[in-house]
Amino acid sequence: MTTTTAPTTSEASTGAPPKLLMKGNEALAEAAIRAGCLHFFGYPITPQTEVPEYLVKRLPEVGGVFVQAESEVAAVNMVFGAAGVGVKCLTSSSSPGISLMAEGMSYIAACELPCVFINIMRAGPGLGGILPAQSDYHQATRGHGHGDYQVLVLAPSSVQEAADLMLLAFELAEKYRNPVMVCADGMIGQMMEPVVFHAEGAGPPMADNDWALTGCEGRERRIVNSLYLAPEELHAHNLALKEKYDRAARDEPRWELYGATEGYDLLVVSFGTMARIVKSAIDELTDEGLRVALFRPITLNPFPYAACRDAMDALPRDGKVLDVEMSMGQLITDVKLAAAGSREIAFMGTAGGVVPTPDEVAARIREELGAG
Amino acid sequence: MGSVAIDDVRCKGCGRCIVECPRDLIGYSNELNERGYQYVVFKGEPEDCSGCALCAIACPDEGIEVWRRPDAQTFVTTTGLTERMTHYCPGCTHGVVHRITAEVLEELGLLGRAVGIAPVGCSVLAYEYFAFDMFEAAHGRAPAVATGAKRARPECIVFAYQGDGDLASIGGNEILHAANRGEKITVIFINNAVYGMTGGQMAPTTLPGQVTTTSPFGRDVADTGRPLRVSELLASLGTPAFIARGAAHDSKSAIKLKQYIKRAFEYQRDGTCFSFVEVLSTCPTNWGLSPNEATRWVEESMKPCYPVGVLKEPPSEGGET
Ligand SMILES: Cc1ncc(C[n+]2csc(CCOP(=O)(O)OP(=O)(O)O)c2C)c(N)n1
Numbered sequence: 003m004t005t006t007t008a009p010t011t012s013e014a015s016t017g018a019p020p021k022l023l024m025k026g027n028e029a030l031a032e033a034a035i036r037a038g039c040l041h042f043f044g045y046p047i048t049p050q051t052e053v054p055e056y057l058v059k060r061l062p063e064v065g066g067v068f069v070q071a072e073s074e075v076a077a078v079n080m081v082f083g084a085a086g087v088g089v090k091c092l093t094s095s096s097s098p099g100i101s102l103m104a105e106g107m108s109y110i111a112a113c114e115l116p117c118v119f120i121n122i123m124r125a126g127p128g129l130g131g132i133l134p135a136q137s138d139y140h141q142a143t144r145g146h147g148h149g150d151y152q153v154l155v156l157a158p159s160s161v162q163e164a165a166d167l168m169l170l171a172f173e174l175a176e177k178y179r180n181p182v183m184v185c186a187d188g189m190i191g192q193m194m195e196p197v198v199f200h201a202e203g204a205g206p207p208m209a210d211n212d213w214a215l216t217g218c219e220g221r222e223r224r225i226v227n228s229l230y231l232a233p234e235e236l237h238a239h240n241l242a243l244k245e246k247y248d249r250a251a252r253d254e255p256r257w258e259l260y261g262a263t264e265g266y267d268l269l270v271v272s273f274g275t276m277a278r279i280v281k282s283a284i285d286e287l288t289d290e291g292l293r294v295a296l297f298r299p300i301t302l303n304p305f306p307y308a309a310c311r312d313a314m315d316a317l318p319r320d321g322k323v324l325d326v327e328m329s330m331g332q333l334i335t336d337v338k339l340a341a342a343g344s345r346e347i348a349f350m351g352t353a354g355g356v357v358p359t360p361d362e363v364a365a366r367i368r369e370e371l372g373a374g
Numbered sequence: 375m376g377s378v379a380i381d382d383v384r385c386k387g388c389g390r391c392i393v394e395c396p397r398d399l400i401g402y403s404n405e406l407n408e409r410g411y412q413y414v415v416f417k418g419e420p421e422d423c424s425g426c427a428l429c430a431i432a433c434p435d436e437g438i439e440v441w442r443r444p445d446a447q448t449f450v451t452t453t454g455l456t457e458r459m460t461h462y463c464p465g466c467t468h469g470v471v472h473r474i475t476a477e478v479l480e481e482l483g484l485l486g487r488a489v490g491i492a493p494v495g496c497s498v499l500a501y502e503y504f505a506f507d508m509f510e511a512a513h514g515r516a517p518a519v520a521t522g523a524k525r526a527r528p529e530c531i532v533f534a535y536q537g538d539g540d541l542a543s544i545g546g547n548e549i550l551h552a553a554n555r556g557e558k559i560t561v562i563f564i565n566n567a568v569y570g571m572t573g574g575q576m577a578p579t580t581l582p583g584q585v586t587t588t589s590p591f592g593r594d595v596a597d598t599g600r601p602l603r604v605s606e607l608l609a610s611l612g613t614p615a616f617i618a619r620g621a622a623h624d625s626k627s628a629i630k631l632k633q634y635i636k637r638a639f640e641y642q643r644d645g646t647c648f649s650f651v652e653v654l655s656t657c658p659t660n661w662g663l664s665p666n667e668a669t670r671w672v673e674e675s676m677k678p679c680y681p682v683g684v685l686k687e688p689p690s691e692g693g694e695t
Pocket residue numbers: 494495496497513536537538539540541564566568569570571572577
């Protein structure tokens with residue numbers, strides 16, 4: 003995409019919204035606008051750069067605000083300010099930048115403000131490298147900053163799904179008054195695929211509410227605060243947050259089951275880019291007559307534990323579970339929690355931006371099945 | 375025929391008003407109030423008081439109202455503050471700056487549009503005292519929060535209220551860039567030359583030789599650098615701005631300070647520029663001084679290092695840029 007003028011439904015004569023060829027990062031950015039987000043604050047980092055570069059041109063067309071912050075620390079606090087005054091807002095970064103946003107995320111979650119983060123994960127730790135990885139899984143799902151708070155995490159595995167999950171992210175952020183993170187990697191961010199936007203134009207602003215700081219003219223004043231000096235009050239606040247996260251855990255898990263769903267001897271658990279590759283491997287193996295399925299969590303937090311367990315329970319007694327991730331044993335934490343000791347979980351992981359090929363995954367599955 | 379009404383419950387006995395009264399009409403009571411402070415009382419006859427209100431202007435605790443005549447009140451407490459008594463130590467001038475900020479917003483008719491941002495520091499609870507919409511931000515980040523809020527709601531009057539650890543140390547980057555971008559926000563910067571809330575550690579603004587808990591032998595500039603003059607630093611940026619430094623330790627300074635803070639908010643109201651007012655403020659507790667000694671320390675020690683006045687004005691309309 004060299005143009006930033008939003009593709010409109012000029013093909014409305016056909017009735018169907020047009021199919022566009024976009025990079026994942028651009029699709030995420032455009033989808034945010036379709037979700038009604040007109041405020042972006044961010045700091046440059048590879049491989050998410052197309053998000054700000056797209057929005058800096060696109061936001062003025064819809065009367066939006068773009069600020070290049072002086073750091074991720076500042077960016078997340080600008081989000082805090084904008085969310086606190088009741089507008090839909092977005093920031094985007096990649097792994098090292100998300101680490102710097104940790105403090106702000108804790109404050110935003112504590113103050114129960116809705117906003118959306120994009121993490122186009124790159125390989126770590128430290129400065130690491132700029133190639134795709136999934137090594138921020140624990141960071142995303144287990145917390146970034148201090149305190150008992152959670153961020154809801156959505157993981158797309160295609161450009162279309164990235165766009166769809168962006169809409170969902172803003173919906174969930176407002177519903178739960180909580181930060182939501184769309185967690186993808188450099189592969190999804192950079193690749194071009196056809197995408198259809200089902201929402202047209204810039205979406206609606208945030209619904210009226212009783213918490214945003216808009217100036218107290220004609221009403222009681224409001225406070226956005228995370229300081230509770232009385233332990234009983236802070237305890238109650240944490241209980242209220244927990245109730246919210248429990249509600250999300252009950253209502254929001256999303257997943258996909260792929261492959262030989264009618265009956266399988268091996269279940270792979272994988273998400274995002276890695277899950278796409280697993281799908282190609284499964285297609286190959288299905289042609290060979292092997293019965294393999296993929297369980298793909300779409301919500302990394304809340305993790306679809308019950309559905310994952312059901313998928314494992316559908317295996318025959320000697321069936322296998324293989325966790326495949328682009329990190330050194332992070333997703334497997336949740337797979338083990340889902341299994342709750344009922345099965346051994348085999349592990350296949352790469353790091354540093356090494357992306358396994360479908361053939362490599364297929365070879366490993368054959369090996370697990372003794373079908374080498 | 376003036377009169378003053380002293381709220382003996384609010385009074386923390388700092389004695390500023392006693393020093394301020396030109397006719398020596400205020401003195402300590404022999405009693406302690408319910409919070410254990412030796413409060414002050416009006417000692418004179420009504421005809422003795424001119425109603426000048428210097429006592430109320432210097433009071434950090436919103437404890438005094440003044441009338442010139444029974445039908446002419448010369449000092450009214452502002453509706454921009456809640457009724458809550460502050461947690462500040464006796465003689466700390468955070469309270470004076472709170473009051474002036476609220477008075478200015480009230481006088482400009484901006485209370486209903488105001489969104490303030492409290493820092494982490496002694497004024498972390500400022501949201502309990504300002505009677506309008508308030509954020510409480512992370513340590514040092516208030517200018518970034520203000521940026522987000524103001525960009526999202528330009529109709530709001532957004533200000534950050536920060537201490538010198540908060541703004542000049544951990545938040546150095548946020549204030550520098552908010553100022554450099556020329557955010558149309560107002561920042562009120564309390565320079566008390568120490569970290570107050572954490573118990574008197576060295577701040578970037580601590581004076582050479584000043585004893586703090588982390589410079590127990592006096593600040594050694596060879597090892598810890600020199601006092602950071604934030605107003606001068608910000609004034610050196612090319613971006614148009616209003617930058618002034620005032621003080622809050624006596625009525626004369628407070629009157630001048632109010633003019634600065636008023637102009638700062640007027641510039642924001644008119645969408646002119648970034649506005650910044652530094653305030654030399656007392657911290658008797660952590661300086662180890664009495665409130666009146668602290669007042670003198672601002673005059674004698676702080677002012678030479680941090681001269682008060684307007685450091686920068688935005689270019690006047692049609693004037694040079
Ligand atoms: C990230 C972080 N680091 C440190 C602290 C501890 N802390 C609380 S207040 C404060 C210093 C505040 O001093 P200053 O800004 O000068 O304000 P004052 O209390 O003097 O008004 C510090 C270091 C904190 N709350 N958060």
